[in-house]
Amino acid sequence: MGEGVEWGLHCCVTLGWLKDEGPVSIRKLAAWFDLPQEYLKKRLQALTRAGVLSSVPGVKGGFSLARPPEQITIMDVVTALEGPAEAFRCEEIRQRGVGAEGGRFRRPCGISIAMRRAELAWRRELAGQTIADLMAGAPESAARTRRNYARMPG
Amino acid sequence: MGEGVEWGLHCCVTLGWLKDEGPVSIRKLAAWFDLPQEYLKKRLQALTRAGVLSSVPGVKGGFSLARPPEQITIMDVVTALEGPAEAFRCEEIRQRGVGAEGGRFRRPCGISIAMRRAELAWRRELAGQTIADLMAGAPESAARTRRNYARMPG
DNA sequence: GAAGGGATACTCGGATACGCTATGTCCGAGTCGGACAGG
DNA sequence: CCTGTCCGACTCGGACATAGCGTATCCGAGTATCCCTTC
Numbered sequence: 001m002g003e004g005v006e007w008g009l010h011c012c013v014t015l016g017w018l019k020d021e022g023p024v025s026i027r028k029l030a031a032w033f034d035l036p037q038e039y040l041k042k043r044l045q046a047l048t049r050a051g052v053l054s055s056v057p058g059v060k061g062g063f064s065l066a067r068p069p070e071q072i073t074i075m076d077v078v079t080a081l082e083g084p085a086e087a088f089r090c091e092e093i094r095q096r097g098v099g100a101e102g103g104r105f106r107r108p109c110g111i112s113i114a115m116r117r118a119e120l121a122w123r124r125e126l127a128g129q130t131i132a133d134l135m136a137g138a139p140e141s142a143a144r145t146r147r148n149y150a151r152m153p154g
Numbered sequence: 155m156g157e158g159v160e161w162g163l164h165c166c167v168t169l170g171w172l173k174d175e176g177p178v179s180i181r182k183l184a185a186w187f188d189l190p191q192e193y194l195k196k197r198l199q200a201l202t203r204a205g206v207l208s209s210v211p212g213v214k215g216g217f218s219l220a221r222p223p224e225q226i227t228i229m230d231v232v233t234a235l236e237g238p239a240e241a242f243r244c245e246e247i248r249q250r251g252v253g254a255e256g257g258r259f260r261r262p263c264g265i266s267i268a269m270r271r272a273e274l275a276w277r278r279e280l281a282g283q284t285i286a287d288l289m290a291g292a293p294e295s296a297a298r299t300r301r302n303y304a305r306m307p308g
Numbered sequence: 309g310a311a312g313g314g315a316t317a318c319t320c321g322g323a324t325a326c327g328c329t330a331t332g333t334c335c336g337a338g339t340c341g342g343a344c345a346g347g
Numbered sequence: 348c349c350t351g352t353c354c355g356a357c358t359c360g361g362a363c364a365t366a367g368c369g370t371a372t373c374c375g376a377g378t379a380t381c382c383c384t385t386c
Contacts, residue, residue: 001241002330009265010247025358034251039332045360058339059357074268087155087241093164094295097188098306103298110291111163114228118279125272137264141248144257152252156369179318193371199320211319212379309386316381326371334363343354 001082004043007035008077011044012052012131013138016069017145023055023062028152043081050080069132075123077131088115155236158197161189162231165198166206166285167292170223171299177209177216182306197235204234223286229277231285242269 011029018024026044030037044063047053054066065072090112095105135142165183172178180198184191198217201207208220219226244266249259289296 001243003243003245004330005242006245006247006265013265014253023358027358032251032253033247035247036332038334039330041359042332042361048359055359056339057337057357057359058341060340061358063359074265074272088159089155089157091157091160093160093187093189097186099168099186099299099302101302103295107292110288111160111167111228113291114280114283114288115159118228118276121279122272122276125275126268129268134264134268137267138261141257145253148253148255158369181318190371192373195319196371202320209319210379211377213317214380215318215378217319311384311386313384314382316379318378318380320375320377322374322376324371324373326369328367328369330365330367332363332365335361337358337360339356339358341354341356343352345350345352347348347350 004039004046004081005078007033007040008043008047008081009074009131009134011040011063012047012065012069012072012077013134014145015053015063015065016131016135017142018149019065019069021146021149023060023064024149025062027154028149029063031152032149047077047080050076052076052080065131069135070130072131073127074129074131074134075126078126086116086119088112088119090115155232158193158200158235159232161187161194162197162201162235163228163285163288165194165217166201166219166223166226166231167288168299169207169217169219170285170289171296172303173219173223175300175303176214177218178303179216182303183217185306201231201234204230206230206234219285223289224284226285227281228283228285228288229281232280240270240273242266242273244269 010033014029014032015024026037026041029044030040044053045055048055048063051066052072053063055061055063090109092109094100094109095103164187168183168186169178180191180195183189183198184194198207199209202209202217205220206226207217209215209217244263246263248254248263249257
């Protein structure tokens with residue numbers, strides 16, 4: 001899993017806390033977490049395309065949450081950044097080679113089913129937590145975030 | 155997730171069905187699924203190091219299950235092939251940059267907790283299924299496997 | 309016929325290419341704010 | 348003084364390099380089995 005996921009989640013939580021401050025520029029977000037500015041921008045653009053964030057261009061522009069934090073799940077962020085494909089992809093190797101000769105395979109691949117079930121459990125957990133839950137889990141960070149943001153230059 | 159996981163699981167199921175035939179050589183296993191022989195060997199060596207398979211050298215050698223199929227979970231195979239590291243690794247970016255100034259962070263990172271919980275759910279599902287379960291899920295393949303294996307040359 | 313030595317086939321471990329994706333960087337299009345000229 | 352226009356700074360967006368890892372291959376070393384020679 002790419003590190004952009006951690007970046008995206010932290011940015012979403014921060015944007016949730018700063019939603020009254022208007023759009024936050026990529027320059028400030030990169031300085032906020034000491035991340036490479038251009039690459040972080042690329043990842044947030046993916047979140048924008050997925051409808052998780054909304055961006056406004058121009059000198060006073062920046063990124064902000066496209067929806068209320070209660071309506072953005074961790075799964076939304078992960079899917080937007082990692083793609084919708086499953087981690088395990090069944091290539092149906094059972095149907096190739098000598099071992100497959102004379103077989104019908106009317107049943108679906110049991111291995112594929114098992115892996116899919118595990119991945120569904122993973123997705124269910126991620127879909128059950130929202131950005132709002134993460135925000136509520138660190139109330140003291142909300143105040144510090146707003147305080148430090150107000151002191152940022154430019 | 156690497157495709158070696160699918161290979162390893164199918165090989166374990168096949169070795170479970172052929173456990174009365176003695177060790178199965180890597181040449182037969184590669185031909186069985188039409189896989190690159192050398193690379194498949196490399197993956198099965200990883201399973202051997204992890205104690206899932208046992209290998210015997212020599213002209214009549216090959217690979218076989220190191221334990222009864224009921225005692226080999228899908229999680230064992232995945233861990234042996236993908237490594238024990240978690241997919242999501244928290245880099246604690248919240249403690250870097252401008253946003254961290256003046257913070258104690260006595261609580262652990264909520265994002266890390268959420269991701270870990272999801273990954274535990276995934277691991278629990280995989281640890282709940284064994285090679286024996288996969289074997290039982292496709293009984294008609296067992297007979298075909300033994301039949302086709304008996305007809306294999308060399 | 310039994311014992312010893314060589315040949316064979318197989319596994320193991322490491323060293324070496326190749327390709328794809330994640331990572332990182334760049335430039336162009338668009339937008340806002342202010343300066344400036346004209347009325 | 349007010350207004351309209353132009354310029355510059357800043358932003359997003361997408362296109363263009365680079366690096367690291369998964370994939371794939373090859374080679375030498377070790378070992379057990381088999382065969383063949385020899386006593």
